[in-house]
Amino acid sequence: MNIHTYEKTWLAVAMVLIVGFIATITYGAVGPGIAMIDDDGGTIDPDTINDDERFSDPGVTHVGGNEYEAAVVAQAWAYTPSEITVPANSTVTFYVTSRDVTHSYTVAGTNVNTMVVPGQVSEMTVEFDEPGEYGILCNEYCGAYHHTMEGKLNVVPEDEFDLTELSTEAPDEAQLGNQTTINTTVSNDMNYDLETTATLEIGNQTVEQDQTVEQDQTVEQDVTVPAHGSETLEFAVDTTDFGTGDHDWTVTVDGHEGSGTLTVTNATEGGDGDA
Amino acid sequence: MRISKGGLLVIMAFLTPLIVELRTVLSWFGIRLSVVETGALGLALIVAVLIWAMWPSNGDTEAKLA
Amino acid sequence: MAMRNAYIDQFPEEARVIRAALWSSFLALMIGGTLGLIQGLHRTNVLRFIPSQDYYTVLTAHGVLLVITFTIFFLVGIFTWAVTTSLDRGVKDIRFTWGWYAMMSLGTLLVGVSILGGVVDQIPMNADVLYTFYSPFQAHPAFYVGFVLFVVGTWLAGFDWFRTWWAWKKDNPDERIPLPTFMALTTMLFWYLSSIGVAISILAFLLPWSLGIIDSVNPLLTRTLFWFFGHPVVYFWLMPAYMLWYTMLPKLSGGKLFSDPLARVVFVLFLILSTPVGIHHQYLDPGIAEGFKFIAMTNTMFLLLPSLLTAFTVVASMEHGARQRGGEGYLSWLKALPWRDPAFTGMALAGLMFAAGGFSGMINAGLSINYLVHNSWWVVGHFHLTVGTAVALTFMAASYWFIPQLTGKEIWNRSLGLVQVVLWFIGMTFMSNAMHRAGLFGIPRRTAEPQYEGFSFDPAVGTVAEIDAQVALGAALLTLSVYLFITNMVLTTIGGSTSDAIPDNTYAGTLSGPEDSPAIIDNLKLWTSIAVVLVIIAYSLPLASIIDAGGLFGPGIDPWKPSVVVDPSLVLESVRGVMP
Numbered sequence: 001m002n003i004h005t006y007e008k009t010w011l012a013v014a015m016v017l018i019v020g021f022i023a024t025i026t027y028g029a030v031g032p033g034i035a036m037i038d039d040d041g042g043t044i045d046p047d048t049i050n051d052d053e054r055f056s057d058p059g060v061t062h063v064g065g066n067e068y069e070a071a072v073v074a075q076a077w078a079y080t081p082s083e084i085t086v087p088a089n090s091t092v093t094f095y096v097t098s099r100d101v102t103h104s105y106t107v108a109g110t111n112v113n114t115m116v117v118p119g120q121v122s123e124m125t126v127e128f129d130e131p132g133e134y135g136i137l138c139n140e141y142c143g144a145y146h147h148t149m150e151g152k153l154n155v156v157p158e159d160e161f162d163l164t165e166l167s168t169e170a171p172d173e174a175q176l177g178n179q180t181t182i183n184t185t186v187s188n189d190m191n192y193d194l195e196t197t198a199t200l201e202i203g204n205q206t207v208e209q210d211q212t213v214e215q216d217q218t219v220e221q222d223v224t225v226p227a228h229g230s231e232t233l234e235f236a237v238d239t240t241d242f243g244t245g246d247h248d249w250t251v252t253v254d255g256h257e258g259s260g261t262l263t264v265t266n267a268t269e270g271g272d273g274d275a
Numbered sequence: 276m277r278i279s280k281g282g283l284l285v286i287m288a289f290l291t292p293l294i295v296e297l298r299t300v301l302s303w304f305g306i307r308l309s310v311v312e313t314g315a316l317g318l319a320l321i322v323a324v325l326i327w328a329m330w331p332s333n334g335d336t337e338a339k340l341a
Numbered sequence: 342m343a344m345r346n347a348y349i350d351q352f353p354e355e356a357r358v359i360r361a362a363l364w365s366s367f368l369a370l371m372i373g374g375t376l377g378l379i380q381g382l383h384r385t386n387v388l389r390f391i392p393s394q395d396y397y398t399v400l401t402a403h404g405v406l407l408v409i410t411f412t413i414f415f416l417v418g419i420f421t422w423a424v425t426t427s428l429d430r431g432v433k434d435i436r437f438t439w440g441w442y443a444m445m446s447l448g449t450l451l452v453g454v455s456i457l458g459g460v461v462d463q464i465p466m467n468a469d470v471l472y473t474f475y476s477p478f479q480a481h482p483a484f485y486v487g488f489v490l491f492v493v494g495t496w497l498a499g500f501d502w503f504r505t506w507w508a509w510k511k512d513n514p515d516e517r518i519p520l521p522t523f524m525a526l527t528t529m530l531f532w533y534l535s536s537i538g539v540a541i542s543i544l545a546f547l548l549p550w551s552l553g554i555i556d557s558v559n560p561l562l563t564r565t566l567f568w569f570f571g572h573p574v575v576y577f578w579l580m581p582a583y584m585l586w587y588t589m590l591p592k593l594s595g596g597k598l599f600s601d602p603l604a605r606v607v608f609v610l611f612l613i614l615s616t617p618v619g620i621h622h623q624y625l626d627p628g629i630a631e632g633f634k635f636i637a638m639t640n641t642m643f644l645l646l647p648s649l650l651t652a653f654t655v656v657a658s659m660e661h662g663a664r665q666r667g668g669e670g671y672l673s674w675l676k677a678l679p680w681r682d683p684a685f686t687g688m689a690l691a692g693l694m695f696a697a698g699g700f701s702g703m704i705n706a707g708l709s710i711n712y713l714v715h716n717s718w719w720v721v722g723h724f725h726l727t728v729g730t731a732v733a734l735t736f737m738a739a740s741y742w743f744i745p746q747l748t749g750k751e752i753w754n755r756s757l758g759l760v761q762v763v764l765w766f767i768g769m770t771f772m773s774n775a776m777h778r779a780g781l782f783g784i785p786r787r788t789a790e791p792q793y794e795g796f797s798f799d800p801a802v803g804t805v806a807e808i809d810a811q812v813a814l815g816a817a818l819l820t821l822s823v824y825l826f827i828t829n830m831v832l833t834t835i836g837g838s839t840s841d842a843i844p845d846n847t848y849a850g851t852l853s854g855p856e857d858s859p860a861i862i863d864n865l866k867l868w869t870s871i872a873v874v875l876v877i878i879a880y881s882l883p884l885a886s887i888i889d890a891g892g893l894f895g896p897g898i899d900p901w902k903p904s905v906v907v908d909p910s911l912v913l914e915s916v917r918g919v920m921p
Contacts, residue, residue, distance in 0.1 A: 001602055001857060001858050001859060002602065002853055002857035002858075003600070003602070003603065004599070004600065004853070006653075006657070007599075007600065007603065007650075007653060007654075007657075010649070010650070010653045011650065014645070014646055014649040014650065015646070017645070017649070018642045018643060018645050018646060021642050021645075021703065021706075021707070022638070022639055022642050024707075025638060025707055025708050025709060028708070028709040029631075029635075029708070029709065034708075034709040034712075035631065036624060036625075036631040036634050036708060036709075037624075037625050037626065037627055038627070038629065038630050038631045038634075039627065039628050039629060039630050039886065039890065041627050041628075042890070043628065043890045043891045043896060044896065045896035045897045046896070046897065046898065046899075047897050076901075100477065100899070100901055101475070101477055101478055101901050102475050102477075102560060102564070104625075104716060106716070106783075106785070108782075108783030108784075108785075108796065108798065109781075109782045109783035109798065109799060110713070110783070111709075111710075111712035111713045112712070113625060113712045113713070113715055113716075114625050114627065115623075115625045115626045115627065115716075116627075117560050117561050117564065117626060117627055117628065118477060118560050118895075118898055119559065119560055119561060119628075119891050119895050119896045119898055120560075120561055120626075120627040120628040120891070121627060122627040123627070133796070134796065135783075135793055135795060135796025135797075135798075137783075137785055137793060138785075139715075139716035139717065139785035139786065139787070139788070140475075140716060140787070141397060141400075141471050141787045141788075143397075143478075143901070143903055144393075144394035144397065144469070144903065145393075145394070146397070146787070146788060146789070147393060147788045147789045147790040147791065148790075150793045150794065150795055150796070151795070152795050152796065278676055279676070279680055279681060280681065281679075281680030281681030281682075281686065281759060282676055282678075282680040284680070284759065284760075284763055285680050285686060285690070285763065288690070288763045288766050288767050291766075291767045291770045291771070292697075292770045292774065295770060295771065295774050295811075296774065298802065298803070299778070299802050302801070302802040307802070310803075310807055310810075
């Protein structure tokens with residue numbers, strides 16, 4: 001075959017370019033270790049997502065050291081959870097699946113990006129070095145309101161990060177002289193036990209734990225929340241000396257707060273309230 | 276004319292990507308142009324090309340003399 | 342009377358079919374281009390006069406009309422010209438030729454009406470599934486039936502060209518295949534091979550599913566079958582443009598094709614490598630092992646070779662043409678090219694933009710950097726340079742040569758034609774540059790309102806508003822260019838008078854002819870066999886593992902009909918409802 005010399009040179013340069021591209025990409029995979037999304041996440045029947053161990057309670061959990069897992073369920077047109085918070089200097093493995101159509105899970109302006117295909121679980125491991133705030137968006141058309149599907153990613157300084165959650169449950173109202181209870185549930189998704197102090201404050205005074213709380217008092221209670229578990233604390237409140245009216249209360253655990261207002265009524269007025 | 280009208284039109288068109296990308300390239304050197312400045316620079320380039328194209332070349336002058 | 346020897350004089354019957362195909366193509370271009378302007382203005386929030394839900398109907402129509410209807414109708418017209426001209430014989434039976442044209446038209450009509458149902462309440466159909474129709478989105482059955490009719494129409498068109506070639510071969514047993522026919526046939530061979538993917542996806546899964554015969558599909562499987570077809574289809578659009586660059590551009594430049602053998606090698610490489618690359622669209626898909634993605638990446642990179650060879654040959658041919666016209670010097674020969682000819686200038690500018698599109702394509706093909714750009718506006722910028730310019734601008738430019746050939750009439754206004762192709766180049770510069778840059782800082786594609794509540798985008802240079810303005814300006818110039826083109830074509834066809842000055846129907850000669858290449862290059866059976874083997878290597882294991890993991894019909898995937906339009910706040914309520 002008759003090929004012009006210039007064309008032979010061009011052919012050689014083209015081959016060098018192509019082989020060079022393949023070499024740099026291969027280096028990217030084996031050197032810095034940029035792995036592709038693959039089939040490691042496995043498959044899932046979208047109808048069983050609520051029963052799935054990982055996706056029934058989606059969100060961030062601690063695996064150990066600086067490693068975390070984040071489970072996210074995508075569906076038209078929202079992510080659950082919509083906001084993800086992780087610490088800086090962490091390695092987070094995302095598991096994302098879809099309840100309905102194909103979505104993506106994309107951290108805008110970064111290389112954190114995966115398709116989310118129903119029936120499949122996308123597994124993606126990301127290293128977060130610096131604190132920052134990022135938008136999460138869906139970049140695959142998923143129906144009429146596709147453009148409203150978004151989320152948020154917060155990378156916070158390590159010392160500001162925990163996986164403690166607090167929820168409180170208390171009656172809004174009590175009759176003067178009766179005893180009532182403020183229940184506080186503390187959950188911990190770290191891979192180690194959380195030892196901390198729970199504090200209830202009503203008004204501006206402090207009283208030890210296990211004592212009945214009276215007016216303007218704060219109660220402290222030591223608590224150990226097991227790894228990936230939760231504890232429920234009961235604060236008994238005696239309203240005898242409270243006086244009628246509204247009393248604000250705050251439960252503080254490990255820097256997280258839950259608060260409410262207890263309205264103390266007269267015995268007779270209370271009757272009206274119940275009616 | 277140093278160049279055909281068609282050729283001139285194509286050169287002016289080709290200036291568009293150069294001007295648009297010049298702004299990006301300059302930003303790497305810390306020179307940040309606004310849209311108006313970029314437009315003015317582009318206009319200046321176009322005028323320069325027009326003057327170059329319209330300026331009678333030696334060949335043309337001789338042709339006219341002949 | 343002067344002896345005119347235009348295509349219409351040689352093949353009047355075929356010229357009628359080609360005219361019909363080209364006009365179908367132009368109509369799709371006009372509608373699709375107009376929809377593109379609506380999108381450009383809507384996304385950038387410059388002008389929003391449709392509800393954002395309808396944006397996706399418009400986007401579906403824009404995609405289907407431009408990348409399927411516009412390109413492929415033009416292709417069948419040009420390939421019919423190429424085969425009949427280079428074999429110097431008409432098609433075997435013109436009724437068969439009209440038959441495949443009618444089938445493609447009927448398919449287009451069905452697809453078009455089903456998409457239109459997304460915005461017209463009187464049409465009880467919906468196909469807001471975009472050009473990729475990923476399940477579990479479920480379109481109206483008419484959408485799938487129309488798509489199948491259209492593709493089968495192209496298969497029959499290919500058969501038409503093959504049997505014309507077989508008849509010619511009987512009469513010319515020792516001749517090499519003429520280059521334009523060689524190009525059409527090799528293109529059709531990989532088209533047959535790759536469109537099997539979409540045929541299986543529709544006929545075995547999506548159509549029976551939309552008719553209620555099966556309950557569930559495997560979204561990853563139908564998606565993979567789509568991309569089995571979805572990347573080769575881009576070469577299907579591109580090959581007629583390449584054919585025009587090889588066979589027309591050297592002639593329009595005033596010279597000859599640099600090398601016939603390498604042109605053949607290029608088309609053989611496309612035949613072999615077009616299909617086993619589709620997984621590069623699925624780099625970020627779960628359920629496909631990394632090794633398969635690596636194979637697709639390697640094949641994709643080797644596909645750069647035929648395009649790089651084309652760049653050389655096209656530029657070398659142009660330089661040869663320029664020197665024949667008296668051009669001199671290292672670069673001054675450029676001045677000697679026929680820049681006043683819209684056919685030449687349009688194709689040259691299209692080739693130049695394709696180089697830029699090729700570079701962004703190399704980025705897309707990079708396995709690891711794809712994470713950054715995947716499904717971003719960058720990708721839209723990329724394919725508006727490739728299919729949107731390399732292909733579309735070449736087709737429009739070529740029409741300035743072809744329409745006179747097919748009608749016997751002079752172009753109504755050639756200067757306007759020159760302005761039109763240059764305007765396309767300028768408009769696309771603005772639009773695709775902004776799209777590429779926007780993709781780098783995360784603005785997504787396929788989104789009606791890329792303005793989010795919880796965050797904003799952070800460009801490295803300039804502002805998002807400037808990017809948006811640049812896109813809107815580009816879209817407006819491009820649409821203006823389309824209308825100038827259509828106006829010129831309409832006035833040429835209905836207003837122009839028949840001219841005897843139409844040039845003869847010929848294509849470029851060659852500096853180095855087919856005799857310089859071994860005969861094995863023309864062995865289509867051999868290259869097809871190699872293509873099949875490569876496809877089996879690239880696809881059998883991924884498909885097997887997808888079916889093995891997710892089942893042939895998926896793990897209980899419910900169809901999602903996009904017609905169910907509801908208030909997003911209600912949907913958020915339902916989201917909370919299903920979450921434990």
